[in-house]
Amino acid sequence: MTFGFAITARCPHTRARCGAFSTPHGVVQTPRFMPVGTAATVKGLSTPQLGETGAQMVLANTFHLHLQPGEDVVAEAGGLHRFMAWDGPLLTDSGGFQVFSLGAINRINDDGVVFRSPRDGSRIELTPERAMAIQMALGADVAMAFDQCPPYPATESEVEAACRRTHHWLERCAACHNKADQALFGIVQGGCYGHLRAESARVVAAMDLPGIAVGGVSVGEPAEEMHRIVRQLGPLLPEAKPHYLMGVGSLREMAIAVAQGFDLFDCVLPTRLGRHGTALVGGERWNLRNARFKRDHTPLDASCPCLACRQHSRAYLHHLIRAEEMLGRSLLSLHNITTLLRFTTAMARAIREGCFAEDFAPWDPASAAAHTW
Amino acid sequence: MTFGFAITARCPHTRARCGAFSTPHGVVQTPRFMPVGTAATVKGLSTPQLGETGAQMVLANTFHLHLQPGEDVVAEAGGLHRFMAWDGPLLTDSGGFQVFSLGAINRINDDGVVFRSPRDGSRIELTPERAMAIQMALGADVAMAFDQCPPYPATESEVEAACRRTHHWLERCAACHNKADQALFGIVQGGCYGHLRAESARVVAAMDLPGIAVGGVSVGEPAEEMHRIVRQLGPLLPEAKPHYLMGVGSLREMAIAVAQGFDLFDCVLPTRLGRHGTALVGGERWNLRNARFKRDHTPLDASCPCLACRQHSRAYLHHLIRAEEMLGRSLLSLHNITTLLRFTTAMARAIREGCFAEDFAPWDPASAAAHTW
Numbered sequence: 001m002t003f004g005f006a007i008t009a010r011c012p013h014t015r016a017r018c019g020a021f022s023t024p025h026g027v028v029q030t031p032r033f034m035p036v037g038t039a040a041t042v043k044g045l046s047t048p049q050l051g052e053t054g055a056q057m058v059l060a061n062t063f064h065l066h067l068q069p070g071e072d073v074v075a076e077a078g079g080l081h082r083f084m085a086w087d088g089p090l091l092t093d094s095g096g097f098q099v100f101s102l103g104a105i106n107r108i109n110d111d112g113v114v115f116r117s118p119r120d121g122s123r124i125e126l127t128p129e130r131a132m133a134i135q136m137a138l139g140a141d142v143a144m145a146f147d148q149c150p151p152y153p154a155t156e157s158e159v160e161a162a163c164r165r166t167h168h169w170l171e172r173c174a175a176c177h178n179k180a181d182q183a184l185f186g187i188v189q190g191g192c193y194g195h196l197r198a199e200s201a202r203v204v205a206a207m208d209l210p211g212i213a214v215g216g217v218s219v220g221e222p223a224e225e226m227h228r229i230v231r232q233l234g235p236l237l238p239e240a241k242p243h244y245l246m247g248v249g250s251l252r253e254m255a256i257a258v259a260q261g262f263d264l265f266d267c268v269l270p271t272r273l274g275r276h277g278t279a280l281v282g283g284e285r286w287n288l289r290n291a292r293f294k295r296d297h298t299p300l301d302a303s304c305p306c307l308a309c310r311q312h313s314r315a316y317l318h319h320l321i322r323a324e325e326m327l328g329r330s331l332l333s334l335h336n337i338t339t340l341l342r343f344t345t346a347m348a349r350a351i352r353e354g355c356f357a358e359d360f361a362p363w364d365p366a367s368a369a370a371h372t373w
Numbered sequence: 374m375t376f377g378f379a380i381t382a383r384c385p386h387t388r389a390r391c392g393a394f395s396t397p398h399g400v401v402q403t404p405r406f407m408p409v410g411t412a413a414t415v416k417g418l419s420t421p422q423l424g425e426t427g428a429q430m431v432l433a434n435t436f437h438l439h440l441q442p443g444e445d446v447v448a449e450a451g452g453l454h455r456f457m458a459w460d461g462p463l464l465t466d467s468g469g470f471q472v473f474s475l476g477a478i479n480r481i482n483d484d485g486v487v488f489r490s491p492r493d494g495s496r497i498e499l500t501p502e503r504a505m506a507i508q509m510a511l512g513a514d515v516a517m518a519f520d521q522c523p524p525y526p527a528t529e530s531e532v533e534a535a536c537r538r539t540h541h542w543l544e545r546c547a548a549c550h551n552k553a554d555q556a557l558f559g560i561v562q563g564g565c566y567g568h569l570r571a572e573s574a575r576v577v578a579a580m581d582l583p584g585i586a587v588g589g590v591s592v593g594e595p596a597e598e599m600h601r602i603v604r605q606l607g608p609l610l611p612e613a614k615p616h617y618l619m620g621v622g623s624l625r626e627m628a629i630a631v632a633q634g635f636d637l638f639d640c641v642l643p644t645r646l647g648r649h650g651t652a653l654v655g656g657e658r659w660n661l662r663n664a665r666f667k668r669d670h671t672p673l674d675a676s677c678p679c680l681a682c683r684q685h686s687r688a689y690l691h692h693l694i695r696a697e698e699m700l701g702r703s704l705l706s707l708h709n710i711t712t713l714l715r716f717t718t719a720m721a722r723a724i725r726e727g728c729f730a731e732d733f734a735p736w737d738p739a740s741a742a743a744h745t746w
Contacts, residue, residue, distance in 0.1 A: 039696040044699045069695070311458045319446070322442070326703060330417075
């Protein structure tokens, strides 16, 4: 069996579990954060540096890679793994989220979406079949179904229509996806409407795909809404499949989701914050540009094994950010990704050691920080 | 003896030699290119990556570090080595070149230079004593004398005045420099005027410092002028001291200079070209943005051991540059620095093996490329 998901430990007090998701490029130990490599590169990190963060599965964006360099070039190179020199598991999103958030949409109907390229204005059509063809050409280990992610806020009837379309598209994705060494994950939508979420979970679960994702969260809704969705959906997802909460990568939200049985997470925030000079330290966000770091010769985070923390001081990182040096942006990105990976690894250890409920749920930054990362 | 220069091999047909320059932070095997780490970072490279290029001695700029973060901060951190986490030999320039090329000069006289900071417009005075104090605070292994580098073109009397001032300032630098674990190098000026160059070489050599540099080349003069200066000065420099040709880092010019007994080189070009998407390959400059690389899945330079060449294809590098990804800029910088270091290492090997004159002098790109790097 090319793909498989084995649950290796369970928290006795919550739905949290440790899992091993097998892919053709190796096993992903869950729960685990997945860094985002939008254009076939995690911004600012070389692949050896990416490996040092503890990353196992890495994301890439179908929308961006279709526009540049084109999936034909990637396929010619031998696929995305060869192209970006990442030998571990890879996942591509379907492009749906980017089409709806970045694209200048010309037409959208049950067939698919026509939009203008933000690069050169050319007309691009994306359908479930096209999204599958592109992802099969890219050749990641996991492909995501083409879905319609409604904006927030949206009316109940808008979200209901998007759900219906998403489910219809999922059937078409599954019908045309035929690549044995690539798993297709379905996506649960439903916005903030509980009954639509429940219905979507039922429909997507019934497809019995190798994994299931929850999309349409972290799109602008209040944190409490997101927590409510996560708490509602946790028990409704098929136990034996990996659960991927899309676009979520803050400590608190990952802890709440792991307690509900979610396994995989992704978020552009660690690299975006890093590029803007912000470091994730002890659950806080520190702007390294701030003058208080000018003469602080201590490590950024003494507990962190990343290159930025092991080798450099806050004063040096402050200097690099002030001097607008590339190295500052890349060291902070490295640190932030390492931090999220250490956090999900710490949760996995806590689940195995039976202290997850005490240390991570209910979420308390102090007790999480006290837990040995 | 903290500093020493031992000549370990000689070319029987030219003035080329291999040397071992001992510093408190290790031995520099010459001839060797020195990457430029302007603001205490070689742009785009982490220090482990810098080590992988074969770099031994690295440059940093006194002018930039004085403005940001300030030498007091660097000294407080334990000096430049600790601050930038580079444990190998370091050299700081005197700031003179930057003052004369970047600064808005208010006043210049025999005492020193007053200029306005390009950062915040504040008034800064740089004198030989101040330049020494800053460099002693930074704590590199080698400090450079504060000199006046005349522009090109300049009249004979302008260059003569700049030489006189440079020699006077060198005496003041030597008089106030008192850091046993830091070597002071003098700088020969003289523009394109042979008799001024000869006189300057005589004066600077007479100071009997641990090293001697030639400045005021690669400032806009025709290549033939530079070659003439290098050929004239080679035999005039004190044999037993390391010879540093400042600001020169092209293959042809380094080969010509090594044939004249020069040992050390620096240049911002490899990182500047890299940031702009240009790679040094086989003596040529390739713009990776060019469409001809879009589907070229071969390594950038199959003979090069750097990460960019070992792990990635021209098509991937092309994609990164087109997508304006940081990684593209940093991989090309890494490759370009590696190329210059491999080139100087190849010259060293050729000197030891007795084939330098045949393979590198007179300069012929084909025979140099044929030489196993």
